Amino acid sequence: MKRAIVLVLDSFGIGATPDADRFGDVGADTLGHIAAACAQGRADEGREGPLRLPNLGRLGLFHAHADSTGAVAEGVTLPVEVTGSYGYARELSSGKDTPSGHWEIAGVPVLFDWGYFHDTRNSFPQGLIDALIERGGLPGILGNCHASGTTILEQLGEEHVRTGKPICYTSADSVFQIACHEQHFGLERLYALCELTRELLMPYNIGRVIARPFVGEGAADFVRTSNRRDYSIEPPAPTVLQKLVDEQHGEVVSIGKIADIYAHCGITRKVKASGHDALFDATLNEVGAAGDNTLIMTNFVDFDSSFGHRRNVAGYAAALESFDRRLPELLRRLKPEDLLILTADHGCDPTWIGTEHTREHIPVLATGAGLKPGSLGGRDTFADIGQSLATYFGTSPMDFGRSFL
Numbered sequence: 001m002k003r004a005i006v007l008v009l010d011s012f013g014i015g016a017t018p019d020a021d022r023f024g025d026v027g028a029d030t031l032g033h034i035a036a037a038c039a040q041g042r043a044d045e046g047r048e049g050p051l052r053l054p055n056l057g058r059l060g061l062f063h064a065h066a067d068s069t070g071a072v073a074e075g076v077t078l079p080v081e082v083t084g085s086y087g088y089a090r091e092l093s094s095g096k097d098t099p100s101g102h103w104e105i106a107g108v109p110v111l112f113d114w115g116y117f118h119d120t121r122n123s124f125p126q127g128l129i130d131a132l133i134e135r136g137g138l139p140g141i142l143g144n145c146h147a148s149g150t151t152i153l154e155q156l157g158e159e160h161v162r163t164g165k166p167i168c169y170t171s172a173d174s175v176f177q178i179a180c181h182e183q184h185f186g187l188e189r190l191y192a193l194c195e196l197t198r199e200l201l202m203p204y205n206i207g208r209v210i211a212r213p214f215v216g217e218g219a220a221d222f223v224r225t226s227n228r229r230d231y232s233i234e235p236p237a238p239t240v241l242q243k244l245v246d247e248q249h250g251e252v253v254s255i256g257k258i259a260d261i262y263a264h265c266g267i268t269r270k271v272k273a274s275g276h277d278a279l280f281d282a283t284l285n286e287v288g289a290a291g292d293n294t295l296i297m298t299n300f301v302d303f304d305s306s307f308g309h310r311r312n313v314a315g316y317a318a319a320l321e322s323f324d325r326r327l328p329e330l331l332r333r334l335k336p337e338d339l340l341i342l343t344a345d346h347g348c349d350p351t352w353i354g355t356e357h358t359r360e361h362i363p364v365l366a367t368g369a370g371l372k373p374g375s376l377g378g379r380d381t382f383a384d385i386g387q388s389l390a391t392y393f394g395t396s397p398m399d400f401g402r403s404f405l
């Protein structure tokens, strides 16, 4: 029986890549800087002391980090016994965004350049704004700048409620984000506006439109809800997910944001869940129910959106520790021939300047399916994961990546 489980810890980088200079990210290290802050007592809110990840450590996380950066993470003792196959991988894709990282994990790196809105103010072309206002029947838009999604709610949320103008913003990623109040503007209306925007953006080659609904009474208590929705373009070639479905009539189960990220391509079942515990519970459920030729893929988004982008080190550390505490529940449910892979899609160092992602190596931690514990070394592309899945499921090979199976 072939069953693979891929858990993506969104933004959990383990050290800058050799090309990090292109992104202003030389020295970024999501795991290393979290561990250092914990060791130095700078991450004691809601948790305390050195970073404790015994289960990820046993799978080889800290070994992989040490191989990636050349140094053991501060406050960490390398476990003597390692049970997983561990390595680190760099990114071939041109960007450090979520779709690029995910699609490359699935064997399809993004070798073309996305369109970006480079200007930090007046970011969007006037023709685009005019079309959006006209076809969307809007009184205008707010924002039109680079922003952090929580800060901009404090700044413009009340004006949005008052005027009915959606808040449109972007970042260094190839995105167009629209924040609207769920009650005052309406959730379905926001989704419809995002679909229109997706259509209008096709000539601009923008990777994603993201609906960012929020609720609350005023600037002090506006909060984003789990009704976020991503409108991605389709991957440029069939991913290993698609091949599993098309060639092996397999099942691909999306848990959380996965289906949105892959533009619903190569997915046979979608399970909704929000919050890491609910995502983990859903993953356990699916593992319990999964039959032959099944890939279960879960994206743990809060590492990135609640802690990495928010530059919240203690929150990131606490979320890692709570994820780690739950890992044995999953390990216990695995059958010997199952393949488990833990990885990430990019970095988002919570100690780094700004609020953007960071260009980093991702961890590749794998166990089961006859893999021997030990080092997988430095991998040239995230696509080694996709190629390994192709080998495991017996699909035709991917164009990129080297299997570690």
Ligand SMILES: O=P(O)(O)O[C@H]1O[C@H](CO)[C@@H](O)[C@H]1O
Residues within 6 Å of the ligand: 098, 147, 148, 149, 150, 170, 171, 172, 173, 175, 177, 210, 305, 309, 355, 356
């Ligand atoms: O600040 P928020 O809205 O969380 O935005 C973040 O989320 C987007 C998608 O990952 C990125 O473009 C990043 O800027």
Ligand SMILES: [Mn+2]
Residues within 6 Å of the ligand: 010, 011, 097, 098, 304, 345, 346
């Ligand atoms: Mn991501």
Ligand SMILES: [Mn+2]
Residues within 6 Å of the ligand: 098, 304, 305, 309, 348, 357
């Ligand atoms: Mn992000």
